[in-house]
Amino acid sequence: MRHILTEFLNNKLMIKFFKRKNQKQKDQKPIDQQPAQEQSVDPSVVDSVQSNATPTVETPNEPATQVERSIEPAVEKPDVVNTVVPPELLAQGVEPHQLNQQLAKTNDNFGKKMKQIFSLKKKIDEDLFEELETMLLMADVGAAATMEVLENVRKSLKRSHLSDTDAVFDALKDQLTELAQVVEKPLIIDDSKQPFVILVVGVNGVGKTTTIAKLARKYKGMGKKVMLAAGDTFRAAAVEQLKTWGEREDIPVMAQNTGADSASVIFDAMASAKARGIDVLIADTAGRLHTQANLMQELEKISRVMRKNDATAPHETLIVIDGGTGQNAISQVREFNKANLLSGVVITKLDGTPKGGVLFNLAAEFGIPVRFIGVGEKSSDLKPFIAKDFVQAIIN
């Protein structure tokens, strides 16, 4: 029901936007009479999306014990944020991180566009709000989130009785942060679960295998005993990929032949993990197409079978989505969420796309915690999601 409403709002807003655009074109003065920046909102951003990275797996190659570090020292870049991470998250390996460079393409759609808009609009009027609405829609924020955020900006301006455009800029940033905070719930490994089981789902090519590798290395680096289960039994290549990677990293991988029952591979892996005192078991699943209902049923079956081993498993069901696919990623979450099994999201490839606004869309529509964001191919490029850092990186 909610997505029908969202689509309706989307259509309504887009129609309104294009009507406005046409009207503006009619009203437009000849280009040479306009200040150069007046063409600030560039619709071409919609088409300027980077294509997905080539779907070959490149596994990380730093030593497993390497602790994740920020890429650049904060002191050299005044824009860079250093978040104070609560001690309980630090204990889980969550560190302050700097994202400005990695999210530069999304920044083009937010920070830069906002600065353009505010450099031209010196008073708060409907025109300013229309420009902001256009900007947010173009940045993949989605209709429902756009309306919610702008409505809250209006309310906060009313409350604070502020009437300068700087206040709008700040209010918009605050509202985007508030929305992103809804999904800021880093994954905490519950040590009382032996093993803590993470089931990883998502369609082919989104970066699932790479994410599993990054997670395994991260937890191993934190001193945990990690095991992988090659539950994608549809494709021999997927099993081989995990096995080769596991051998190289000295991480055990439980696998059976192609065509084996995925639920039984994961069930056996759980039993073996228990016997070997493994702390974290990460189970891969087939890159099932969300349109294939039988594959969804299989996912439900995997969860059911896991519970025979441990009534509380899986302790985390993570969907991996490719941030560069925008609305498509939203549809994937919607489909997978029909079985109501998802407990976390990983958004990959945010470094190669201007579509990072999809995160707000996700937050407004589903509210499922975004556990990690992928901002590069190295294992250290899988970052716990911290809303303030994210917003500061895309609006600075």
Ligand SMILES: Nc1nc2c(ncn2[C@@H]2O[C@H](COP(=O)(O)OP(=O)(O)OP(=O)(O)O)[C@@H](O)[C@H]2O)c(=O)[nH]1
């Ligand atoms: N730039 C960038 N590339 C990434 C990121 N995450 C994954 N990739 C790349 O995306 C490609 C696909 O990743 P895979 O892990 O093979 O994706 P998959 O979902 O397992 O795909 P299948 O093996 O086809 O099921 C690889 O080239 C990865 O290196 C990321 O956060 N940023």
